[in-house]
Amino acid sequence: MPDVIRAEKLVYSYSGNDRRSLNGFSLSVRQGEFLALLGHNGSGKSTLARHLNALLEVQQGELTVAFLNAKDPGNVWKIRERTGMVFQNPDNQFVSSVVGEDLAFGPRNFGVPEEEIPGRIRRALAAVDMSGYETHSTHLLSGGQKQRIAIAGVLASEPDILIFDEVTSMLDPEGRRDVLDTVARLHEEGKTVILISHYIEEAVGADRVALIHDGQLLAAGTPREMLTDLDLLRRTGLTPPVPVRLYYDLRSRGLQLPFCPLTCEELEDLLCRLN
């Protein structure tokens, strides 16, 4: 699979701020990959996300998104059409208080013929499991539903790459699970997914995990490699998942387990096998 995103030595600092939000960040993402990007607040995650959607101009370094050079101003709208971005607060993403109207916003901006739009809206709503909500008011939905509508709003433009920038941080546990299920399903359907988060548990289901710290890529690898490495996580400023913490705590108290579990299910298996 070719690299659909390739960032090389990206450097970015916001105007009026000497600190570099990105400080030589390099990363490649394969087509159809599910990449989780983890880092604590202020590590440069969102700055990177905004580069991937051409919302920020490349100051230094190289960046190709959807095989297009992001430094070419002529590519800005093409990149935005091929990469959909969902933000943290669903309330601040709606342009209309009616679901169907809001979903039509993206396609209209990208010049999709008017007669094609209803079909796109229907497909986008089906993809987030909210069919039939066209005429609903966005104000009356739950947090998780709002965020799924925001995702549908992005899907209506039919992008290949989806970037989720801390989309679950304002949701209750149920809404969070629904949104994460939706993200996983979209990946299965062939979209390239970049999930940005500081909740480490959300990265467990990813193909690959990248850790970002102080605007640099600290490490990247499988979830098992990344999330069970206590030292690495400590340097990133993240807390390991509960099963991993438990594994190391038990080990320090003399209980030897055959492997380090990553999920609660694995932990259950492991504990049952002890019996």
Next chain:
Amino acid sequence: MRQLPVGLYQPADSVIHRLSGSAKLLCMLLLLIGVVNTTTLPGYGIWVLLTALLIRLARISPGTALGSAVRLKWFFGVILFMNLCFYQPEDPWVRWWIFSPSYAGLIQGIQVVARVFLLLAMSNVLMVSTAPLVMTDAMERLLSPLRLIGVPAGLIAMILSVAIQFIPTLFEETDNIRKAQTARGARFDSPRLWDKAKAVLPLLVPVFLAAFKRADELSMAMEARGYRGDTQSRKKKYPPFQTADWLALLLCAAVAAAFVMIR
């Protein structure tokens, strides 16, 4: 959510909902012309009936349609009082200090109140029955001739519609901040004006900050979804008016013309 200051769109399937947005806006303008040209009591009676009919046709509850007008009762009171006392100082009932209440003033006051009340009720019907983006399109369509003289019609329409659609969100936020400050001892309910004013000021700052933050995030999200403002060469084809649209326009024009001529 607490009481909302403006009518908020409520999706439904009614004759009024199905009319095209620009036809509805034009009808509203025609009715406005009719209302301000009404001078007789039976005339206002007809308007009340017409407004009731509109509310009925749009299938919205009278509470929703009249709510914002009813909440302005103090404003109406002031208008009535001002007109009563200052409208016609030449021929007053009594004269006391600067006040000179007169019959003409009373009639004028009642008229102004009735007009504002009717217009509020009718515009509520319009707002409740028209989706914000439809309204944006309608405004854009009606403003588009002004493009020739350099008015950014699309931009104005978008700003208005986003502003309207954020009112409930900001209201909720104000309410939350108010509750949080009440919990920490702010006195919004104090009968003393000075205490009230002191309590409101710290409320305004966070509300404004939050609004700016929201505006920033929304503009980012809109850009990410391909919005380019008015520079976009969006050749929008507006759907032609349907029979119902023409009929509504014709009716409103006839009513407006009748009232203008009677006057």
